[in-house]
Amino acid sequence: MERIKVKLHLNGWALISYVMVVLILLPTIEIILNLLKPVNENWAHIKKYMLLAYVTDSIKLTTAVVLFTVIIGVLSAYFITFYDFPFRKFFKWVLVLPMAIPPYIGAYTYNGLLSYTGIIQTTLRNRFGILVNQKYFNIMSLKGAIFILTLFLFPYVYLITKSFLEKQSATLVESAKLLGKSNIEIFFKVIIPISRVAIVSGATLVALEVLSDYGVVAYFGVQTFTTAIFKTWFSLGDVESSVRIAAILMVGVVFVILFEKFFRGRKKYSYSSTKIRPVVRKRLKGIKKNLVIMFFTIIFLFSFLIPTLQLMYFAFLTYKRVLNMSFIVMTLNSLALSILAAIIITIISLIIGNYCRINESNLSKIISKITMIGYSIPAAVIAISVILLFVNIDRKLKWFYLIINPNSKTLVLSTSIFMLLFAYIIRFIGVSYQAIEAGYEKMGKSFFEASRLLGQNTIKTFLKIDIPMLKPAIISSLVLVFIDIIKELPLTLLLRPFNFNTLATRTFDYAADEMLQEAAVPAIIIILISIVAISFINRFDKE
Amino acid sequence: MNKKIKFLSITSALLLSTSIFAGCAKIAEEKTPTQQKEKVVNVYSDRHYDTDKKLYEEFTKMTGIKVNVVEGKSDELIERLSREGQDTQADILITADAGRLHKAKEQGLLQSFDSEIVNKNIPKNLRDKDNTWTALTVRARVIVYSKDRVNPNELSTYEALTDAKWKGRVLTRSSTNIYSQSLLASMIEINGKEKAKEWAKGLVQNFAREPQGNDRDQVKAVAAGVGDVAIVNTYYIGKMLNSQDQEEVNAANKVGVFFPNQQTTGTHINISGAGLTKASKNKENAIKLIEFLTSEEAQKLFAEANFEYPANPKVEVAKLLKSWGEFKRQDIEMSKLGEHNKHAVEIFNEVGWK
Numbered sequence: 001m002e003r004i005k006v007k008l009h010l011n012g013w014a015l016i017s018y019v020m021v022v023l024i025l026l027p028t029i030e031i032i033l034n035l036l037k038p039v040n041e042n043w044a045h046i047k048k049y050m051l052l053a054y055v056t057d058s059i060k061l062t063t064a065v066v067l068f069t070v071i072i073g074v075l076s077a078y079f080i081t082f083y084d085f086p087f088r089k090f091f092k093w094v095l096v097l098p099m100a101i102p103p104y105i106g107a108y109t110y111n112g113l114l115s116y117t118g119i120i121q122t123t124l125r126n127r128f129g130i131l132v133n134q135k136y137f138n139i140m141s142l143k144g145a146i147f148i149l150t151l152f153l154f155p156y157v158y159l160i161t162k163s164f165l166e167k168q169s170a171t172l173v174e175s176a177k178l179l180g181k182s183n184i185e186i187f188f189k190v191i192i193p194i195s196r197v198a199i200v201s202g203a204t205l206v207a208l209e210v211l212s213d214y215g216v217v218a219y220f221g222v223q224t225f226t227t228a229i230f231k232t233w234f235s236l237g238d239v240e241s242s243v244r245i246a247a248i249l250m251v252g253v254v255f256v257i258l259f260e261k262f263f264r265g266r267k268k269y270s271y272s273s274t275k276i277r278p279v280v281r282k283r284l285k286g287i288k289k290n291l292v293i294m295f296f297t298i299i300f301l302f303s304f305l306i307p308t309l310q311l312m313y314f315a316f317l318t319y320k321r322v323l324n325m326s327f328i329v330m331t332l333n334s335l336a337l338s339i340l341a342a343i344i345i346t347i348i349s350l351i352i353g354n355y356c357r358i359n360e361s362n363l364s365k366i367i368s369k370i371t372m373i374g375y376s377i378p379a380a381v382i383a384i385s386v387i388l389l390f391v392n393i394d395r396k397l398k399w400f401y402l403i404i405n406p407n408s409k410t411l412v413l414s415t416s417i418f419m420l421l422f423a424y425i426i427r428f429i430g431v432s433y434q435a436i437e438a439g440y441e442k443m444g445k446s447f448f449e450a451s452r453l454l455g456q457n458t459i460k461t462f463l464k465i466d467i468p469m470l471k472p473a474i475i476s477s478l479v480l481v482f483i484d485i486i487k488e489l490p491l492t493l494l495l496r497p498f499n500f501n502t503l504a505t506r507t508f509d510y511a512a513d514e515m516l517q518e519a520a521v522p523a524i525i526i527i528l529i530s531i532v533a534i535s536f537i538n539r540f541d542k543e
Numbered sequence: 544m545n546k547k548i549k550f551l552s553i554t555s556a557l558l559l560s561t562s563i564f565a566g567c568a569k570i571a572e573e574k575t576p577t578q579q580k581e582k583v584v585n586v587y588s589d590r591h592y593d594t595d596k597k598l599y600e601e602f603t604k605m606t607g608i609k610v611n612v613v614e615g616k617s618d619e620l621i622e623r624l625s626r627e628g629q630d631t632q633a634d635i636l637i638t639a640d641a642g643r644l645h646k647a648k649e650q651g652l653l654q655s656f657d658s659e660i661v662n663k664n665i666p667k668n669l670r671d672k673d674n675t676w677t678a679l680t681v682r683a684r685v686i687v688y689s690k691d692r693v694n695p696n697e698l699s700t701y702e703a704l705t706d707a708k709w710k711g712r713v714l715t716r717s718s719t720n721i722y723s724q725s726l727l728a729s730m731i732e733i734n735g736k737e738k739a740k741e742w743a744k745g746l747v748q749n750f751a752r753e754p755q756g757n758d759r760d761q762v763k764a765v766a767a768g769v770g771d772v773a774i775v776n777t778y779y780i781g782k783m784l785n786s787q788d789q790e791e792v793n794a795a796n797k798v799g800v801f802f803p804n805q806q807t808t809g810t811h812i813n814i815s816g817a818g819l820t821k822a823s824k825n826k827e828n829a830i831k832l833i834e835f836l837t838s839e840e841a842q843k844l845f846a847e848a849n850f851e852y853p854a855n856p857k858v859e860v861a862k863l864l865k866s867w868g869e870f871k872r873q874d875i876e877m878s879k880l881g882e883h884n885k886h887a888v889e890i891f892n893e894v895g896w897k
Contacts, residue, residue, distance in 0.1 A: 045889055045892065049889075049892035049893060050892060111756070111760070115760065115763055116763040116764070116766055116767035116790075116794060117763055117766075117788065117790035117791050117793070117794050118790075121767075122790045134764070134767050134768065134769045138752075140755040140756055140760075141753075141755070218719060219755075219756065219757070220755055220756075221717045221753060221754055221755035221756070221897055223897060227719060230719070231719055231888065233618065233622075234618040234721075235718075235719070235724060235884065235885070235887075235888035236885050236888055236889075237646060237884070237885060239622065317787040317788060318787060380619060383619070384619075384622055384623075384626065387622075387623055387626045387627070388626050391626055391627055391628070391630065394630070395630070409630070409632065409824075410630040411627060411630045411631070411632060414627070415632055493614075493615045493616065493619070494615050494616075494619045494620075494623060496613060497613075498585060498611035498612065498613055498632070499611050499612060499613075500613075501614075505614070508591075509591035509614060510591070512591055512616075513591055513592065514757045514758060514759045514779060514782070515782075517786075517787060517788060
């Protein structure tokens with residue numbers, strides 16, 4: 001009897017996972033199928049004038065941003081985990097904050113800061129009569145885009161690497177020390193290799209963010225894959241070819257993901273005992289201490305304090321005109337939507353993660369990779385596929401709507417918030433899954449197996465053993481998704497129901513009309529809310 | 544144990560607040576377009592001005608018709624409209640570019656409407672020839688020049704900016720921008736494809752820097768001396784001159800506004816306008832709203848708050864625009880901007896206008 005019951009439970013997990021994966025795949029299938037269609041008359045032009053040049057810049061941008069975010073992220077995680085120095089706790093917390101600033105807002109802000117009318121140049125000009133060469137203050141270039149994206153994306157690497165090192169490395173590092181290895185040797189020979197999984201998964205998130213970014217590159221005039229997609233779609237009016245480019249991008253992303261897999265290899269690190277040994281931090285002294293503090297101060301200044309102060313100044317100029325009752329509604333909309341989506345997405349990740357852990361088959365490996373797909377395609381392309389899917393569902397369900405309400409319109413689901421929620425799931429399940437998967441991987445299977453041997457079923461084990469042990473992973477999944485959604489723009493813009501405004505869409509409204517100072521007001525609220533969310537991670541970290 | 548309780552309580556608090564918020568969202572949703580008795584009109588718009596919101600409120604007050612809005616980018620809204628097909632809830636499509644309205648019309652998403660009021664309010668050349676859409680406001684794309692370094696007598700036409708004397712002095716936006724595309728589209732209509740391509744090529748050779756940033760950035764770059772002339776929309780100058788930020792005002796004061804092609808083909812204009820969707824379910828209300836938006840009362844607000852030129856000729860332009868004087872406008876059918884858009888983009892790619 002017991003056996004049969006177990007099987008049924010397993011099938012339940014599997015079934016939910018399959019359904020989820022199919023749902024995630026549905027909108028992307030349209031994109032992939034596009035590759036099979038014959039090319040149309042625009043393709044030659046696109047290939048000749050856009051594709052090659054844009055691909056080169058895309059690769060340059062992505063490689064550089066990944067490289068810099070890994071350097072900054074890993075070094076920060078390393079110092080924070082293994083050393084003690086003044087303000088360590090403060091830096092540990094604030095290094096996550098840049099995530100609260102959407103890169104496109106960062107881009108506008110930095111340009112506002114450095115431009116001819118920005119605070120730096122005006123101070124130099126009006127106070128000291130210094131006229132600077134504009135060339136040195138121009139951030140709108142490929143290099144500028146690398147700078148901006150690095151600043152606001154490195155926390156992904158930092159966060160994932162740090163939480164890995166804190167829990168995993170103590171024993172190994174101590175053994176290495178006992179064997180007389182120097183700190184530098186330990187860093188390169190122990191820390192980097194063991195945290196490879198964490199680093200690579202952080203770097204993957206960064207790479208995918210960069211590949212699908214449109215806000216920063218469009219504003220700076222940098223030409224990337226996304227520019228090509230939108231130029232083809234909007235300017236050549238050729239959705240088909242633009243989806244084809246998106247499909248090529250997807251293929252590229254599959255390579256990135258395979259690359260990650262290759263790097264992970266077969267090695268798995270999981271807890272060897274229930275007690276996680278805390279790292280004993282070494283106190284830094286003298287010049288080393290000062291260097292580390294300087295390193296963190298510079299990063300904190302550029303990635304958070306300076307842009308935030310600038311935005312606050314802008315908001316100060318305009319809040320009287322901009323702020324009104326509708327802001328409360330918008331804030332509530334943003335909060336409700338982000339929290340709800342974060343919870344749904346995290347639950348789905350937990351289910352898929354649990355299934356993949358129990359069944360280590362090729363199928364489960366593929367399933368776990370599929371969750372990343374949505375993260376790699378520019379959101380606007382997802383949005384269009386999702387609309388098509390929902391309009392079709394609505395048309396098929398019309399008979400049902402008519403039973404409930406004889407006067408029902410046809411588009412019920414696709415004019416509701418569900419369409420947007422669904423799109424969020426496709427887009428952000430990857431972020432959540434990365435966090436949850438890392439949690440499961442760390443935990444290993446031994447607790448699960450022990451619990452099952454002691455006669456608990458999968459659901460009980462899941463609720464009583466897995467969930468509590470996964471708590472840090474769950475919290476970071478919730479927070480990461482929450483922050484991503486509260487600042488999310490393209491999907492929200494296109495898929496929202498009538499009269500549904502969020503803080504992000506209002507920021508866009510102003511920014512699109514080149515009213516950056518007005519845009520600062522909703523942007524600041526987004527940042528404040530995200531800070532509160534991030535402090536959750538921290539609270540649970542301490543426990 | 545304590546931890547567990549804390550975790551549980553926080554989770555349940557989260558869940559509770561979510562369900563409450565979700566409930567709110569749900570209620571808000573139900574209030575929107577579905578209700579049968581309430582008179583509504585549903586708008587897809589890519590204009591995001593506070594003035595527009597005020598006008599919708601005004602309209603509701605006058606007629607009792609509620610205006611529901613989804614704002615977004617024009618191309619994406621058109622795509623949404625087309626995918627929703629005959630089932631769409633949208634009655635009106637508002638875009639800030641004639642080419643986009645034309646594109647929607649070409650895709651069969653708009654329908655003709657005959658309104659005497661609109662015909663009376665808006666001149667014929669600012670309406671679609673089949674009356675599927677009408678202009679609401681007019682924008683002029685002009686040359687701004689550095690008051691210090693350029694004598695306006697040196698300026699004449701867009702075409703003349705390709706002259707060797709402007710080498711390294713011209714600033715524009717990138718070719719992904721619709722304003723750049725429509726300008727070139729108008730050149731294609733007036734001078735033909737070959738000449739237009741030559742012009743684009745010549746201008747690229749005179750660029751002071753790779754195209755980047757928005758219209759305000761071009762004005763600032765002239766003020767900063769990166770280049771001497773820039774091609775921008777008039778209303779951005781208006782907004783900069785009225786900015787809260789004194790430095791923006793100073794920068795805008797450093798440039799002069801020049802209306803090019805006055806002796807020849809006229810200054811390039813574009814419109815923002817409204818079209819009636821083919822699948823409109825509230826056609827009467829929609830036409831009422833469009834009529835209202837073209838009325839003198841509404842047009843006044845467009846003109847004053849946003850420094851756009853009103854499409855209704857009976858309405859006076861804002862003081863600032865008046866001070867720049869009257870100007871001769873490009874006299875081409877607005878829908879041509881849409882027809883040539885694709886060619887314009889191809890030319891940009893071919894001549895390397897980033």
